[in-house]
Amino acid sequence: MRGGDTVVVLGAGGIGTRAIQGARINGAAQIVAIDPVEFKQKSAYLFGATHGAGSISEAMALVRELTHGVMADSVLVSPSLITADDVRDALRLTRKGGTCVLAGMTSQLTRSVNIDLQEFILMNKTLAGTIFGSCNPRADIARLAGLYQSGQLQLDEMITRRYRLDDINAAYTDLLNGDIVRGIIDFTI
Structure with missing residues (x-):
């Protein structure tokens, strides 16, 4: 585009x-x-x-x-x-x-x-x-990292919910129901 x-x-x-x-x-x-x-x-x-x-x-x-x-x-x-x-x-x-x-x-x-x-x-x-x-990793990863560091590529904002590993089934249910954009398993919670 x-x-x-x-x-x-x-x-x-x-x-x-x-x-x-x-x-x-x-x-x-x-x-x-x-x-x-x-x-x-x-x-x-x-x-x-x-x-x-x-x-x-x-x-x-x-x-x-x-x-x-x-x-x-x-x-x-x-x-x-x-x-x-x-x-x-x-x-x-x-x-x-x-x-x-x-x-x-x-x-x-x-x-x-x-x-x-x-x-x-x-x-x-x-x-x-x-x-x-x-994606061509050799060429694109550095560019994407630069876009992320400059704030143009919003990755953190895409995470709509964090889950404990014990809640992985709830994470899949939320994903299937369209309740999240992206969820992650967070081992610190």
Whole structure:
């Protein structure tokens, strides 16, 4: 993504929140966070989202309005579990010549997606997958550490709850229920 872009992030959990920060740091003009959990929608603003939506249909109308019908330059898909519908909808949010990146996991049962292939080709869209943000540790870790030290990359703020090791099951439950952005096991408590 580049400065001035319109970026949509589907899923405002840990991965999505990092993507929102990446978009902000890289100068995106508009960052739309989509999440059905109101807490995560609201927390997305703390990390750089300029707009929020609770559903794809709400986001579709919002992005259409914000871009005067052009749609988003980049769409990052990072819900807790990517579905075939998420991919289809994310491509609908992506503008001509835009990029849609899948950054979450799918069910092992999800083997294919249905997309309008002719529209995909004629609109010159790019669909890509990534793991760990396609990070190059040798080049990127030092840069990310610098962004963290300068306060631009907010990692501590993403931790919404600390758990004792004995409470690990509660941590997983909170994560599955969407009650936290990121939780950590803290051995000092």
